[in-house]
Amino acid sequence: MTLGVKTQTSAPQEAVTTEEPGGKQAEKSAAMRARLLDATVDCLVEVGYARTTTTLVSERAGVSRGAMLHHFPTKALLVTQAVIHVADKRIAEFRASVKHLPAGSDFLASVLDLMWANFSSPTSYAMLELTVAARTDRELFESLQPVVRRYETLIFDTAKELFGPLAPSEKEFFQASRTLYFLMHGLVVTDILRDEPDEVQAFLKGLKKQVHAAARSYVEARMTSTSSGSHRTRN
Amino acid sequence: MTLGVKTQTSAPQEAVTTEEPGGKQAEKSAAMRARLLDATVDCLVEVGYARTTTTLVSERAGVSRGAMLHHFPTKALLVTQAVIHVADKRIAEFRASVKHLPAGSDFLASVLDLMWANFSSPTSYAMLELTVAARTDRELFESLQPVVRRYETLIFDTAKELFGPLAPSEKEFFQASRTLYFLMHGLVVTDILRDEPDEVQAFLKGLKKQVHAAARSYVEARMTSTSSGSHRTRN
DNA sequence: CCTAAAACAATCAGTCTTGACTGTTTTTAT
DNA sequence: ATAAAAACAGTCAAGACTGATTGTTTTAGG
Numbered sequence: 170m171t172l173g174v175k176t177q178t179s180a181p182q183e184a185v186t187t188e189e190p191g192g193k194q195a196e197k198s199a200a201m202r203a204r205l206l207d208a209t210v211d212c213l214v215e216v217g218y219a220r221t222t223t224t225l226v227s228e229r230a231g232v233s234r235g236a237m238l239h240h241f242p243t244k245a246l247l248v249t250q251a252v253i254h255v256a257d258k259r260i261a262e263f264r265a266s267v268k269h270l271p272a273g274s275d276f277l278a279s280v281l282d283l284m285w286a287n288f289s290s291p292t293s294y295a296m297l298e299l300t301v302a303a304r305t306d307r308e309l310f311e312s313l314q315p316v317v318r319r320y321e322t323l324i325f326d327t328a329k330e331l332f333g334p335l336a337p338s339e340k341e342f343f344q345a346s347r348t349l350y351f352l353m354h355g356l357v358v359t360d361i362l363r364d365e366p367d368e369v370q371a372f373l374k375g376l377k378k379q380v381h382a383a384a385r386s387y388v389e390a391r392m393t394s395t396s397s398g399s400h401r402t403r404n
Numbered sequence: 405m406t407l408g409v410k411t412q413t414s415a416p417q418e419a420v421t422t423e424e425p426g427g428k429q430a431e432k433s434a435a436m437r438a439r440l441l442d443a444t445v446d447c448l449v450e451v452g453y454a455r456t457t458t459t460l461v462s463e464r465a466g467v468s469r470g471a472m473l474h475h476f477p478t479k480a481l482l483v484t485q486a487v488i489h490v491a492d493k494r495i496a497e498f499r500a501s502v503k504h505l506p507a508g509s510d511f512l513a514s515v516l517d518l519m520w521a522n523f524s525s526p527t528s529y530a531m532l533e534l535t536v537a538a539r540t541d542r543e544l545f546e547s548l549q550p551v552v553r554r555y556e557t558l559i560f561d562t563a564k565e566l567f568g569p570l571a572p573s574e575k576e577f578f579q580a581s582r583t584l585y586f587l588m589h590g591l592v593v594t595d596i597l598r599d600e601p602d603e604v605q606a607f608l609k610g611l612k613k614q615v616h617a618a619a620r621s622y623v624e625a626r627m628t629s630t631s632s633g634s635h636r637t638r639n
Numbered sequence: 640c641c642t643a644a645a646a647c648a649a650t651c652a653g654t655c656t657t658g659a660c661t662g663t664t665t666t667t668a669t
Numbered sequence: 670a671t672a673a674a675a676a677c678a679g680t681c682a683a684g685a686c687t688g689a690t691t692g693t694t695t696t697a698g699g
Contacts (some may be wrong), residue, residue: 197666217540219454222656234676238658240676294539297593301536304529304596305452314597316683344610351590351607358589361539362549362611373578374588432696433646457686468648475646479687622675 202240202250204230209251210258213295218302223247243244249312252299256320259292263324267331277384280332280379281349285373288353297357298370324350335384345383411418437475439465441489446484448490448530453537484547489533491555494527498559502566512619513612515567516584520608523588524595532592559585570619582620587611 171396207228212221223244227237257371266283287293300317303310328346337340360369447456450576458479464474478484501518505511522528535552538545563581570575595604 173654215540216488217537219537220540223658224656234658235679236677239678241659244657270533278619297536300593302452305450305455310597314599317597330683339612344607344614345609348587348611348614350593352583352586353590354593355586355589355591358535358593360587361535362545362552364549372579372582375575376583379579379583436646458688459686467686470649471647473688477688 195354198240201236203254205232205237205240205247206251208232209247210255210292210295213251213255213298214291218298221248221298245308247313248299248309250400251295252313252316255292255295255299256316257307259287259290259296260320260323262290262292263287264327267327270331278379281373281377281380282352284349285356285369289369293357321350433475434473436467436586437485438489440472440475440482441469441486443467444486445490445493445527445530447618448486448533449526451532474503481488483534483544486530487548487551490527490530491533491551494522494531495555496557497525497527498522498562502562505566516608516612516615519584519588520591521606523592524604528592555586605626 195261197214205226208226212225212229216225223233223237226247227234230237241250257325266287270283271279296317299309299313303313329342332346333339333342336345356369356372360366363369422487423555440461444456444460447460447464451460457473459469461482462544463467465472472482474589476485501522505518508515533554534544534548538548560581564577568574571580591604595601
């Protein structure tokens, strides 16, 4: 599903040969790679990093082992590419979901729900698996760190683009966004051993109140200083 | 020789033999178990859950494999006991560290430093390894969940005992303590892929300001309503 | 002392994972 | 149409991990 996802990893090697027909095998190859990476992510989510074997991935993708080894000669390469794949998916999910934010009074509450929806997604757990594995895997760490850093930068840029104007200062916004970011990660981890999901919702409900109260005091402070009441943050 | 196959269903038939618990071998046995569990935790921290093999643990503990298998017949049992061992260690660390809290003005700041010290400890990463592994390991999940729940209860009880009186209400304290708890977990996870540790300290610095400001407003509110300025929370 | 049982030590067989190797089909270019 | 290259499929040997089995030492009790 969702074919046609051209990952930036496709090297632009076609120089002067097939200019117009668009190589069929290139498409097949890209589709195969995407299937394998999706299968890798699925395995990460379902059985964890340790039991995500190359055999399991190939079976999951409906691809022979030899075929997979053609695209990803080693497991490290497969996982490395899967990291980027996961990060791209999460960024896409985040950017796509912020589009439909209601501009009503429950704006901040919706943002929190949206953040939790994003952080409790399967891709989030795939990244958690990779992160924890990277802690004791030098090679995975080296390849994962820059990707996650890019991902964080994009997240915070998007946040600043959306909520930066509402914050009283750059410093405070920085602190607040980090707080929520860390908070979400903590929720993800602790949610693993939670049996009743209502606890998270209850906590989020309280968190919304906190954020709402904090934001209101800020907004009131701004209302008195600046008369510009517009807080539209279209993108 | 001694072809008598030891039926592993060793029933607890020794009824009146060793009445006195002053056995030397009991001590040796306990010490051996502790060494093995410590080694297990060390392995969890250093190489992660996946590569924590029974062979590695036995080598680490300086114990033969057969000896270890005598105490922990299967890996699942070893890990299960290690879970409890880790939880107990963390609770002990927490309880021990809260004893030396300075009662000065930097009280809350010290608390945050102390929490981070506890959450950034090796045992914390051991529990993270087990938690993430438990996500996709039913058996580990079943044994880990109650232990962590007990651990959380103890943490929050200690927190309530210390800071409960300072909070404006039960509900607000509940929310605040959870927030810090989740926040710490988020810091632990995201810290894995962080190269410069100053980022955490910078965030904690800002967090201290937030907490301090929030606490001050609460305290001021209480100062006007109740004249009882005593907030001693002896244990 | 001497026997029984527990603790401890060492090895082995079975299973699983990885990556290399060989063979087959499809696509591209001449 | 044909040769070259890429994609695809299957098999295999080496290594690792788990748990069982067998042998040795130490301790408790008669």
